[in-house]
Amino acid sequence: MTAIIEINDLTKSYRTGKAVDGVTLTVRRGEIFGIAGPNGAGKTTLVECASGLRRPDGGTLRVLGLDPYEDRHALLQRIGAQLQEAALPDAIKVGEALRMYASFYDRPADWRAVMDAWGLSDRRRVRFANLSGGWKQRLFIALALVGNPEVVFLDELTTGLDPAARRTTWGLIREMRERGVTVVLVTHFMDEAEALCDRLAIVDRGRVVAEGSPAELIAKAGAGSLENAYFALTEREPA
Known part of the structure; x- marks a missing residue:
């Protein structure tokens, strides 16, 4: 399967220390690839580098053959993202948000078709502030897809949702x-990673401590579930 994201020995530091410390990963076209790990492990920084929002300090990074930071204008036309701190103005309506986001792209999808495909047509005139958490996430997914992306980055998409909304998402x-x-899914929920991901990398303290399919990681750790494997591989105790 063709590699769509190639990361080699990537590093990124802040004043508090290294957020990404020598990460090497490959994401294949057409898969759901998970990046899992505890809070502060470097997951968000890694995705921000891959989507062109931050410049790495070292290593190499290519997304769709492009350098995300140096070629970010070209790359932004080909990717979508829903990042951890995503928000919209309270007063903006669902249809207005989709129409506005479509205007950012050279070759967007028909925003009305995207709205319909994701079940948002009945809420076209609903203000963002009046949407439930589940409908806000559905809108964010639609916004991430309105540019006809080849790759979508989703960072902690289901945090704060109730169980029913999580399953729908x-x-x-x-x-x-x-x-x-191709979906890159950042999560710290192991049930989510096990249910969705074809492969995933477990990141801890800026490093990849394990990578593979959920079944491979469970076997590697000699555990009965991905959650148990996660605690074993990161040398952490269950909460």
């Missing part, structure tokens, strides 16, 4: 892949 993520989009 999982179905939306699977549907993205079925539409031919």
Whole structure:
């Protein structure tokens, strides 16, 4: 399967220390690839580098053959992202947000079709502030897809959602892949990673401590579940 993201010995530091410390990863076209780990492990920084929002300190990084920081204008036309601190103005309406985001791209999808495909047409005139958490996440997914991306980065998409909304969001993520989009999913929920990811990297303290399919990671740790494997591989105790 073709590599769509190639990361080699990537590093990124802040005043508090190294957030990304020699990470090497490959993401294949058409898969859901998870980046899992505890809070502060470097997951968000890694995705911000891959989406062109931060310049790495060292190593090499290519997304769709492009340098995300140096070629970020070209790359932004080909990727979508829903990052951890995503928000919209309270007063903006669903249809207005989709129309505005579509205007950012040279070759966007028909925003009305995207709105319909993701079940948002009945909420076209609803203000962002009046949407439930689940509907806000559905809108963020639609916004990430309105540019016809080849790759979508989703950072902690289901944090704060109730169990029913989480399950619905999982179905939306699977549907993205079925539409031919490569998904990079950042999460610290192991049930989510086990349910969705074809492969994942477990990151701790800026380093990749294990990589493989959920089944491979469970076998490597000699555990009965991905959650147990996670605690064993990161040498952490269950909460």
